[in-house]
Amino acid sequence: MTKLTFAAHPFLLGFDELERLVERTAKSGNDGYPPFNIEQSSENGFRITLAVAGFREADIAITVEDRQLMIRGRQADEVDEGRVFLHRGIAARAFQRSFVLAEGVEVAGAVLENGLLHVDLTRAVPDKIVQTIRITKG
Incomplete structure (x- = not known):
C-alpha cells in the first residue's frame, strides 16, 4: 500500500513544494x-x-x-571593565x-x-x- 502524502492528492496539482514548506516550518525550532x-x-x-x-x-x-x-x-x-552586574536580567x-x-x-x-x-x-x-x-x- 502506498502512503498518500498531502502534496500527492489528485486535486492539488503543482503544490509539490507545499509539503516541503510545511516540514521546514515545523523544523524551525524557535x-x-x-x-x-x-x-x-x-x-x-x-x-x-x-x-x-x-x-x-x-x-x-x-x-x-x-x-x-x-x-x-x-x-x-563589548567588554566594560568598570561594570559589575548585581543582576543581569536583560x-x-x-x-x-x-x-x-x-x-x-x-x-x-x-x-x-x-x-x-x-x-x-x-x-x-x-x-x-x-x-x-x-x-x-x-
Whole structure:
C-alpha cells in the first residue's frame, strides 16, 4: 500500500513544494526568544514585530532566501571593565527567527524603534485573468 502524502492528492496539482514548506516550518525550532507579534496592517499588508531590547541596527540581519524570511541578531561582545552586574536580567544572547512567506509576499521594509523591530510585508494582488483554452482535434 502506498502512503498518500498531502502534496500527492489528485486535486492539488503543482503544490509539490507545499509539503516541503510545511516540514521546514515545523523544523524551525524557535525557542520563544525573542517574543514577536504578527498583525495585519492593511488588506494586503502585514507587520512582524520582534522585541529586541538592547540590539542595535548593526546587530541585526534580515534576509530572504527561497521564500524564507530570516531575522538574526547577535550583540557585539563589548567588554566594560568598570561594570559589575548585581543582576543581569536583560537577555543578550543571539537569536534566529524564521518565517516562511507565501508566494507573492515581499518585505517592504524594516524599522527599529524603542527596542522593537518592525518588519513590514506586502502581498501583491494577482491580476484576475480569465483564460479560454481552445480545443483542437487530435
